[in-house]
Every structure is written in C-alpha cells, then in structure tokens.
Amino acid sequence: MIVTGASRGIGADLARRISECGGGVVAVARSADAVTELAGSLPGPSAAVAGDVADPDVATAAVAAAEELGGLWGLVNNAGINPHYQPAVETTLAQWDEVLSVNLLGAVSFSRAVGAKLVEADRGGRIVNLGSIAGLTGLPNIAAYNASKAALDALTRTMAVELGPADILVNSVAPGTIATEMVDELMEANPALKERLVAKTPIGRVGVTSEASWPILFLLTDAASFITGQTLVIDGGRLAAG
Numbered sequence: 530m531i532v533t534g535a536s537r538g539i540g541a542d543l544a545r546r547i548s549e550c551g552g553g554v555v556a557v558a559r560s561a562d563a564v565t566e567l568a569g570s571l572p573g574p575s576a577a578v579a580g581d582v583a584d585p586d587v588a589t590a591a592v593a594a595a596e597e598l599g600g601l602w603g604l605v606n607n608a609g610i611n612p613h614y615q616p617a618v619e620t621t622l623a624q625w626d627e628v629l630s631v632n633l634l635g636a637v638s639f640s641r642a643v644g645a646k647l648v649e650a651d652r653g654g655r656i657v658n659l660g661s662i663a664g665l666t667g668l669p670n671i672a673a674y675n676a677s678k679a680a681l682d683a684l685t686r687t688m689a690v691e692l693g694p695a696d697i698l699v700n701s702v703a704p705g706t707i708a709t710e711m712v713d714e715l716m717e718a719n720p721a722l723k724e725r726l727v728a729k730t731p732i733g734r735v736g737v738t739s740e741a742s743w744p745i746l747f748l749l750t751d752a753a754s755f756i757t758g759q760t761l762v763i764d765g766g767r768l769a770a771g
C-alpha cells in the first residue's frame with residue numbers, strides 16, 4: 530500500500546497500522562529523514578520514497594517501490610496542506626495553485642499512476658482519498674483547502690464508477706478536527722478556533738490520529754468489499770449537529 534504524507538500525523542499512524550496488520554507499506558513524504566525513519570521502524574515490508582506529491586515522477590517512483598516490495602495493491606492519498614487562513618477574496622491565485630497542486634493534483638497524479646497499474650494487474654485494489662468535512666461545508670477562511678477536498682470527493686466518485694468493473698474500490702474519508710501538526714499550526718495562528726471547533730462537536734473534543742486511521746484501514750480490508758464511491762465522515766458528530 531502506498532501512503533502519501535506518511536512522515537507524521539494521520540499518514541504515519543495509518544502506515545504503522547497497515548504494517549501491523551501484515552501489509553507492505555511505501556511511505557511517501559518530502560522529509561527524507563522522517564519518512565525513512567518511519568519506514569525503517571515498521572514491523573513489516575516497507576520502503577520510503579522522499580519527494581513532493583506534486584511531482585509526477587514521485588508517483589512513478591512510489592509505484593516502482595511498491596512493485597519491488599512484492600506487489601501494488603492500493604493507495605492512500607493522505608498528503609495535504611492547509612497553509613493559508615484568510616477570506617477567499619484575499620486569497621491569491623498563487624496560493625490557490627499551491628494548495629490545489631498538492632491536495633488535488635498530487636492525489637490525481639498518484640491515482641493515475643496507481644490506477645493504471647492496478648487495472649493492468651487485474652487483481653482489484655483499493656484507493657482511499659483524504660477528504661475533510663471542509664469539503665462538505667463552507668468553513669470560512671480556507672477556501673482553497675475546502676475546494677481541494679470537495680474536488681477529491683468528486684474524483685472519488687468518478688474513479689469508483691470507472692474502476693468498479695476492475696474491482697478497484699475508491700472511497701474517501703472526511704475527518705473533522707484531528708490533533709496533528711496541521712491543526713496545531715492553524716490553532717496557534719487562531720487561538721479561539723479550537724474552542725469554537727470543540728464547542729460545535731457533540732463528542733466535545735478533537736479526535737486523535739488513530740480515530741482517523743482505523744476507519745481508513747477498514748476501507749482497505751475485505752470487510753469493505755462492497756463499499757465504493759463513498760465519503761465516510763469521521764467527525765465526532767460535527768456535521769450532524771448542523
């Protein structure tokens with residue numbers, strides 16, 4: 530399984546769980562040291578690919594590493610950034626480009642490379658995209674992030690339809706707030722935000738990384754063999770509360 534953005538946060542937690550369940554893992558991220566250390570610490574077969582998901586050559590390298598590891602069976606498009614917090618009308622086109630090239634086009638590039646190989650191998654497979662409740666609501670000040678995540682859900686549905694006949698199941702997950710570096714950075718810049726987010730979450734707290742990675746793992750197992758084209762919301766009830 531190729532896991533992008535596996536150097537920390539949800540991706541690192543997920544890579545460890547896949548490995549503990551016996552799956553081979555190709556861990557991808559820009560920080561070479563972190564991703565190499567993570568891959569080296571996994572109990573099962575693993576490889577590290579250091580690079581930017583926005584570079585299509587990195588997807589090609591990850592596919593080659595997975596094949597060398599014993600076979601490609603799927604992909605989790607987890608790498609993501611959310612670096613700008615400002616109204617949509619103040620967000621520059623360069624900032625839009627920065628976010629979309631990683632969150633959307635990075636996932637597109639990996640999905641193209643992996644999808645084509647899975648079809649060719651004719652043994653089925655799995656793709657899971659990391660969406661967000663941000664793609665399902667109108668959270669203010671992060672328009673490019675929201676749009677990238679909504680687009681991933683659309684990509685999920687389309688690829689699920691196109692790849693269903695090859696038994697390649699494509700789903701997305703939409704976490705609410707999970708305590709990771711990405712969220713810490715956003716909270717540091719906006720201290721009142723955490724309180725507001727927790728107040729709107731019926732469970733009354735933010736989630737931890739395992740609470741995002743277990744449901745992703747479920748989508749990768751035989752238990753999810755009749756689920757495709759779906760977005761699984763993992764948000765402590767936040768969307769249900771309106």
Ligand SMILES: NC(=O)c1ccc[n+]([C@@H]2O[C@H](COP(=O)([O-])OP(=O)(O)OC[C@H]3O[C@@H](n4cnc5c(N)ncnc54)[C@H](OP(=O)(O)O)[C@@H]3O)[C@@H](O)[C@H]2O)c1
Nearest residue numbers: 534536537538539558559560581582609661706707709711
């Ligand atoms: N945490 C949340 O509350 C939350 C909620 C909803 C959705 N999500 C989504 O879940 C995913 C993981 O988020 P997280 O909270 O775990 O974030 P995180 O802790 O900031 O980790 C992000 C990961 O993505 C990698 N990454 C970022 N840009 C990259 C690039 N251009 N190329 C390759 N790797 C890149 C980072 O590694 P390097 O810096 O080493 O490249 C890191 O491993 C993201 O897609 C995020 O949008 C998170």
